[in-house]
Amino acid sequence: MLEGLVTKLADTPWSIALHESLYMYAITESTHVMSIMLFVGTIAMVDLRLLGISYSKVPVSQMLSKILPWTVAGFVLLVITGSMLFLAIPIRTYHSIWFRLKCLTILVAAINIAVFTFKVERDKAAWDLGAVPAKSKICAVISLGAWACVIVFGRLIAYNWFDCDSISSPIMAELTGCPLDPG
Amino acid sequence: MTLYHTAQSIEASALGQTIRESTWLFPAIESTHLLALALLGGAILIMSLSILGWGLKTPISELYKSAHRYLNGAVIVLIATGILLGISEPVKLYGRQAFWVKMLSLGLALMLTYFVFNPLVRRGASGLGVRSAAVLTMAAWLIVAMAGRWIGFS
Numbered sequence: 001m002l003e004g005l006v007t008k009l010a011d012t013p014w015s016i017a018l019h020e021s022l023y024m025y026a027i028t029e030s031t032h033v034m035s036i037m038l039f040v041g042t043i044a045m046v047d048l049r050l051l052g053i054s055y056s057k058v059p060v061s062q063m064l065s066k067i068l069p070w071t072v073a074g075f076v077l078l079v080i081t082g083s084m085l086f087l088a089i090p091i092r093t094y095h096s097i098w099f100r101l102k103c104l105t106i107l108v109a110a111i112n113i114a115v116f117t118f119k120v121e122r123d124k125a126a127w128d129l130g131a132v133p134a135k136s137k138i139c140a141v142i143s144l145g146a147w148a149c150v151i152v153f154g155r156l157i158a159y160n161w162f163d164c165d166s167i168s169s170p171i172m173a174e175l176t177g178c179p180l181d182p183g
Numbered sequence: 184m185t186l187y188h189t190a191q192s193i194e195a196s197a198l199g200q201t202i203r204e205s206t207w208l209f210p211a212i213e214s215t216h217l218l219a220l221a222l223l224g225g226a227i228l229i230m231s232l233s234i235l236g237w238g239l240k241t242p243i244s245e246l247y248k249s250a251h252r253y254l255n256g257a258v259i260v261l262i263a264t265g266i267l268l269g270i271s272e273p274v275k276l277y278g279r280q281a282f283w284v285k286m287l288s289l290g291l292a293l294m295l296t297y298f299v300f301n302p303l304v305r306r307g308a309s310g311l312g313v314r315s316a317a318v319l320t321m322a323a324w325l326i327v328a329m330a331g332r333w334i335g336f337s
């Protein structure tokens with residue numbers, strides 16, 4: 001079902017235009033990279049505060065209310081440019097093991113954010129400027145690790161080591177959704 | 184020996200060859216370069232947004248105490264990984280306009296950061312001077328990042 005959708009996507013004039021344009025693709029990818037500075041940069045600073053190792057004079061509540069809106073802005077930019085990059089090369093990206101790992105890691109990071117927002121930060125008034133509880137530190141470590149992996153996996157999508165035409169093991173064929181090369 | 188010849192001999196060096204011929208080294212160094220870029224962005228932004236009144240209300244000299252460590256760490260990793268990437272393909276870089284744009288803007292960004300932005304932030308300056316420094320420093324690093332990505336396209 002997804003496969004069919006992705007194939008249809010690849011045939012749209014939008015996809016072809018993005019793929020064949022010299023400047024739009026480059027501009028989109030550069031904007032994607034610059035948005036990493038805004039998104040991962042700001043969330044990392046928040047995480048370092050939640051770890052209790054930096055910005056200890058800044059109340060946690062202020063860190064969340066003043067910095068996270070910028071993080072969200074960065075995320076919006078990343079989703080827009082990221083969707084455009086996917087649209088430009090849909091079939092290959094859909095099968096990319098790195099793209100799949102990236103999506104999975106984003107899911108982990110999103111669950112972590114949900115747990116932090118709905119559970120962990122609920123009693124933050126009690127530790128706004130005091131010692132950071134362990135639950136906050138755990139969320140911060142998961143966040144830092146997950147977003148670092150997302151950056152690395154994203155960068156690796158560009159490499160063709162595991163493209164469909166070089167898949168020879170049944171496990172990789174399963175993981176990438178590629179047909180197994182009979183050769 | 185011209186600059187082009189220097190590039191050729193760096194390209195032929197053992198280190199250059201090792202990075203170029205390895206499957207994983209270049210991507211690994213490149214990924215580390217990107218991770219450090221994100222850290223640099225965070226350190227610059229947390230100070231700059233506060234200076235411009237769009238961020239934290241904590242005095243900027245206090246933010247500097249934490250942020251400058253990440254800034255310095257990021258700059259060191261960026262330069263170290265950048266040199267390694269450069270060593271693996273100097274002849275290609277020599278011919279790329281984007282590379283020279285990046286080197287010029289990098290020089291500018293480093294000077295703005297360490298000779299203008301940091302000294303002003305460290306002593307908690309306020310007013311038009313430090314605000315301009317914040318905007319210019321962010322702009323300079325954005326050009327560095329943009330030109331850096333562009334090396335791969337041109």
